Amino acid sequence: MLYPMEFNRxxxxxxxxxxxxxxxxxxxxxxxxxxxxxxxxxYLEVGVYDGLSAYLVGACTEAKHITLVxxxxxxxxxxxxxxxxINVETCWTRxxxxxxxxxxxxCLLDADHSYEGTKAAYDKCFGLATSIVLHDVEMxxxxxxxxxxxxxxxxxxxxxxxxxxxxVLPPLGYGIVK
Numbered sequence: 443m444l445y446p447m448e449f450n451r452x453x454x455x456x457x458x459x460x461x462x463x464x465x466x467x468x469x470x471x472x473x474x475x476x477x478x479x480x481x482x483x484x485y486l487e488v489g490v491y492d493g494l495s496a497y498l499v500g501a502c503t504e505a506k507h508i509t510l511v512x513x514x515x516x517x518x519x520x521x522x523x524x525x526x527x528i529n530v531e532t533c534w535t536r537x538x539x540x541x542x543x544x545x546x547x548x549c550l551l552d553a554d555h556s557y558e559g560t561k562a563a564y565d566k567c568f569g570l571a572t573s574i575v576l577h578d579v580e581m582x583x584x585x586x587x588x589x590x591x592x593x594x595x596x597x598x599x600x601x602x603x604x605x606x607x608x609x610v611l612p613p614l615g616y617g618i619v620k
Contacts, residue, residue: 446480446503446504447501447502448502449476452476452498452501452502453469453473455501456494456497456498456501459497461492461493461494461519461522463492464492465491465494466491466578466603467494467614468603468613471596471597471615472494472495474596475495475499475550475596475616476498476502476503479499479502479503479505479547480502480504481503481504482499482503482504482505483504483506483507483547484505484507484508484509484544484545484546484547485499485500485505485508485509485546485547486508486509486511486546486549487499487508487509487510487511487549487550487552488512488537488540488549488550488552488553488563488567489511489512489550489551489552489553489577490511490512490514490519491512491552493510493516493518493523495550495552496508496519497519497523499550500523500526500528506528507528507530507531507544508523508528508529508530508531509530509531509532509542509544509546510530510532511532511535512553513534513535514534515532515534537553537554537566537567538562545570545571545572546570546571547571548571548573548575549571549573549574550575551563551564551575552577555578555584556583557583557586557587560576560583560584564576568620571620574618574620575616575617575618576588576616576619577614577615578615579595579597579615579616580597580611580614580615581611581612584617588617591617591619591620592619593617593619593620595615595618596615596616597613597615598613600613601613
């Protein structure tokens, strides 16, 4: 296996695969996350979107197994991850219906951005992963939940984020909470 690959190469590949067109992830944030996850063998992602984070974690770490959970099916990212030699398990349903048989080293939780939805997803993922990372930790409701936990916040060096629909949001950031 040629992986883990160097981040800049993986980013260029992600661009060529079209995974960065609608991204809500800043390059510096995801690069740091890949560095933290570098020895990860089993990874869980809740909220797949276009699959950029799943691809970069898969390409830049030692991941052998990735579980993707989302209400929107994304067969493309499954094909891309499998081309890296990664075993992919999918659950195209709501987090509440998730049933997993294996523990994971890390969980990236990027689902519902409401306080209640994020808390319910966190509670569901608790015990399924050694460590949980909340995405969009600077959004008001996710930030409120994050502040109830003891954790480390990673915020992008960018001052704001413009979403594909033109909304200007604060830097999105991650919060490592468990």
